[in-house]
Amino acid sequence: MVDKLFIILSVVTLVSAALVVVNKNAVNAAMFFMLSLVGTAGLFVLLNAYLLAFVLILVYAGAVVSLFLFIIMLLDTRPEAQKSFKKMTVAASLLGGLLLFTGVLSLMTHFVPATAGAKGHVLPPVGASLKGYAEQLFTTYLLPVQVVGFLLLIAMLGVIVLSKRFENKEAAS
Amino acid sequence: MATVTVSRKPLSLSERAYLPQILAGMRITLKHLFSPNVTLSYPEQRPAIPPGYRGVPTLVMDPHGREKCVSCQLCEFVCPPKAIRITPGAVPADQPDRAHVEKAPAAFDIDMLRCIYCGLCQEVCPEEAIFLQNQFSMSGYSRDEMVNHKDRLYELGGTLPDQHFKWDKKKAAEEHGNQH
Amino acid sequence: MIALWSNLHPALQMLLKGLAVILVIFPIAGASSLAERKVSAWIQGRPGPNRAIPIWFAWVPVIGPMLQKLGVFHLMSDGVKMLFKEDALPGHVNKPYFILAPILAMIPAFTTVTVVPFGAYLDAAGRTIPLMLANVDVGILAVFAVGSLGVYSLIIAGWASNSKYPFLGGVRASAQLISYELSMTLSVLPVFLWVNAPGTAGSLSLARVVEFQSQPGFWGGTWFIFLMPVSAFVFLVSLYAETNRQPFDMAECDADLVGGFHTEYGAFKWSLFFVAEYSHMVVGSAVFTLLFLGGWNPLPWVPLSDVAVWLHLADAPILLGLLSIAIFLGKVLCSIFVFMWVRWTIPRFRYDQVMKLGWQRLLPLAIANLIVYALIIAWLQPKN
Ligand code: SF4
Ligand code: SF4
Numbered sequence: 001m002v003d004k005l006f007i008i009l010s011v012v013t014l015v016s017a018a019l020v021v022v023n024k025n026a027v028n029a030a031m032f033f034m035l036s037l038v039g040t041a042g043l044f045v046l047l048n049a050y051l052l053a054f055v056l057i058l059v060y061a062g063a064v065v066s067l068f069l070f071i072i073m074l075l076d077t078r079p080e081a082q083k084s085f086k087k088m089t090v091a092a093s094l095l096g097g098l099l100l101f102t103g104v105l106s107l108m109t110h111f112v113p114a115t116a117g118a119k120g121h122v123l124p125p126v127g128a129s130l131k132g133y134a135e136q137l138f139t140t141y142l143l144p145v146q147v148v149g150f151l152l153l154i155a156m157l158g159v160i161v162l163s164k165r166f167e168n169k170e171a172a173s
Numbered sequence: 174m175a176t177v178t179v180s181r182k183p184l185s186l187s188e189r190a191y192l193p194q195i196l197a198g199m200r201i202t203l204k205h206l207f208s209p210n211v212t213l214s215y216p217e218q219r220p221a222i223p224p225g226y227r228g229v230p231t232l233v234m235d236p237h238g239r240e241k242c243v244s245c246q247l248c249e250f251v252c253p254p255k256a257i258r259i260t261p262g263a264v265p266a267d268q269p270d271r272a273h274v275e276k277a278p279a280a281f282d283i284d285m286l287r288c289i290y291c292g293l294c295q296e297v298c299p300e301e302a303i304f305l306q307n308q309f310s311m312s313g314y315s316r317d318e319m320v321n322h323k324d325r326l327y328e329l330g331g332t333l334p335d336q337h338f339k340w341d342k343k344k345a346a347e348e349h350g351n352q353h
Numbered sequence: 354m355i356a357l358w359s360n361l362h363p364a365l366q367m368l369l370k371g372l373a374v375i376l377v378i379f380p381i382a383g384a385s386s387l388a389e390r391k392v393s394a395w396i397q398g399r400p401g402p403n404r405a406i407p408i409w410f411a412w413v414p415v416i417g418p419m420l421q422k423l424g425v426f427h428l429m430s431d432g433v434k435m436l437f438k439e440d441a442l443p444g445h446v447n448k449p450y451f452i453l454a455p456i457l458a459m460i461p462a463f464t465t466v467t468v469v470p471f472g473a474y475l476d477a478a479g480r481t482i483p484l485m486l487a488n489v490d491v492g493i494l495a496v497f498a499v500g501s502l503g504v505y506s507l508i509i510a511g512w513a514s515n516s517k518y519p520f521l522g523g524v525r526a527s528a529q530l531i532s533y534e535l536s537m538t539l540s541v542l543p544v545f546l547w548v549n550a551p552g553t554a555g556s557l558s559l560a561r562v563v564e565f566q567s568q569p570g571f572w573g574g575t576w577f578i579f580l581m582p583v584s585a586f587v588f589l590v591s592l593y594a595e596t597n598r599q600p601f602d603m604a605e606c607d608a609d610l611v612g613g614f615h616t617e618y619g620a621f622k623w624s625l626f627f628v629a630e631y632s633h634m635v636v637g638s639a640v641f642t643l644l645f646l647g648g649w650n651p652l653p654w655v656p657l658s659d660v661a662v663w664l665h666l667a668d669a670p671i672l673l674g675l676l677s678i679a680i681f682l683g684k685v686l687c688s689i690f691v692f693m694w695v696r697w698t699i700p701r702f703r704y705d706q707v708m709k710l711g712w713q714r715l716l717p718l719a720i721a722n723l724i725v726y727a728l729i730i731a732w733l734q735p736k737n
Contacts (some may be wrong), residue, residue, distance in 0.1 A: 062501025
């Protein structure tokens with residue numbers, strides 16, 4: 001049962017993720033993105049990580065993708081209004097793909113599933129308990145959380161700088 | 174500049190805070206929730222029609238039950254949307270006491286799809302034969318049904334008191350010499 | 354009867370529960386739509402719909418005319434009309450999405466109900482067992498998560514209609530719903546901070562909040578609306594915004610957007626939106642009742658278990674369950690009435706006012722409220 005569900009959900013997730021990239025229509029792409037997120041959430045549920053699943057839906061499907069849709073609708077992107085890629089973009093995406101590939105490869109070859117009693121650290125049983133998550137986030141994983149938070153802060157600053165027109169002092173004087 | 178700047182009082186704190194105002198509004202609506210209805214259940218309850226109301230134009234008879242209209246066609250001419258159609262005719266032979274009235278309408282149609290209830294017909298009629306009365310609700314399934322024919326017009330109009338009895342005086346004058 | 358129930362196959366149980374949800378939500382939504390018409394009429398000094406009556410029913414003395422006066426049959430004829438009206442599909446729309454949108458509207462409306470507890474009974478050991486369809490630990494989070502998907506139906510409907518008014522409605526809906534979701538989530542956090550006192554097993558379950566409000570003693574029995582009025586207020590206002598009710602119905606806005614996102618819809622598809630809106634209202638009111646109004650406890654400081662003892666119902670779980678459901682539904686209906694009352698009192702906000710209220714008033718208020726309660730809870734916490 002769980003296996004079948006796993007296969008169905010992963011196929012849905014992967015196919016819709018692929019369709020996000022391929023789709024010419026931006027709204028279709030956004031909808032498939034949401035589908036893929038729902039699939040991922042389903043996978044989390046299979047892992048008994050209900051909290052993660054619902055947070056994923058709440059944050060990504062509930063807010064982020066609907067913001068995407070909002071922007072798409074505001075900009076009114078038409079399929080034909082596409083530019084060919086810059087060389088830089090191609091190079092960057094190639095590099096990114098390569099990194100991802102090596103990452104997955106190294107995971108596949110070097111990752112040892114942590115089992116109880118095995119050496120190294122044992123994954124804490126965070127499963128369904130909210131408290132487990134909270135404690136892990138604020139103890140073991142405090143640094144990553146802070147780093148990610150910082151990253152988001154930088155992104156937010158960037159958006160403010162880009163979108164707000166600051167008075168150009170030199171041009172004015 | 175013909176612009177008048179109206180000075181507004183700055184909002185007080187409670188007004189800016191919204192909530193007290195909203196609560197006050199809700200108190201008012203709650204009061205209305207329990208207060209009696211202000212509407213009428215129309216077909217069963219009819220509104221009181223004030224005097225001088227201009228409803229559907231109708232033809233009236235004098236207190237002796239005689240037709241007043243003499244088919245002068247003034248109303249037909251004055252009617253702005255041309256709602257009135259009159260076919261003039263002679264006074265029917267079975268009314269010998271009115272024989273001195275030369276004419277009477279053979280047909281009198283008011284198309285209520287055209288009428289704009291302006292009341293000009295009532296204003297212009299020298300015989301006080303046409304009145305806009307209380308009737309206000311007209312309905313029908315076809316255009317034809319919305320045309321009031323003569324009998325219908327009399328049925329709607331009924332009898333109204335008359336001050337002059339113009340044609341009685343006329344007859345008397347004819348018979349006993351002109352006393353005017 | 355309970356034994357019979359638990360002997361059923363789990364899948365069958367699930368199916369029956371799901372059916373029960375639909376059977377409960379649809380009539381409540383329908384009744385709310387009728388109540389809406391009646392309440393609006395009474396507030397405006399009118400009698401409201403009071404004409405329709407089937408001929409054979411008019412012969413029933415007393416009850417017949419009474420139901421007619423209440424407009425019950427208008428509800429039925431409305432439903433029949435919605436079902437049998439021609440369901441026109443405009444030529445200029447994006448068909449798949451146009452059809453998808455009303456269906457999407459129903460999904461969150463029905464899914465959220467499953468995690469909302471609606472009653473309780475006492476088991477043999479005298480513990481209060483909540484009645485709910487799916488007892489998931491993440492309760493409130495599930496409601497928020499699935500409820501937040503409701504915005505898609507509005508956006509998709511607006512976009513797929515491919516005309517100006519629905520489009521504007523969709524854009525407004527997406528911006529508004531996201532804005533108010535933030536304040537809503539932040540406003541319930543203090544409640545859960547309070548409930549999940551240190552040392553207890555953490556839970557986001559709604560049933561647990563009610564359990565907390567039915568403890569003995571002064572502090573235990575206090576409903577959260579007294580303990581955290583600001584939270585309750587922020588939650589309520591965001592709830593109005595989230596359910597697209599006046600004064601926040603930016604997405605529909607009959608006055609300036611004709612009908613907003615559902616301008617192009619008619620007949621059955623339109624009625625799905627309609628039912629979805631009312632189901633959102635029902636679920637929202639239910640959550641509000643659970644969080645702030647003590648759930649199925651009849652009065653503040655009077656938990657259900659006490660009532661059970663007074664009425665000697667402690668060992669009649671079915672009766673007690675029905676009683677608790679009745680109490681809970683009563684509260685939910687009152688809250689729905691307040692929804693309507695507000696709607697027919699307050700004029701609609703302008704769009705920029707909605708945004709300003711959301712981001713510049715409600716959100717800071719919610720954050721400040723959260724911080725204050727976090728500090729209070731930290732201060733109250735037993736030192737060790
Ligand atoms: S009321 Fe005016 S419009 Fe109507 S019949 Fe008389 S003159 Fe014509
Ligand atoms: S109703 Fe009056 S104005 Fe019209 S034709 Fe008759 S007498 Fe003349």
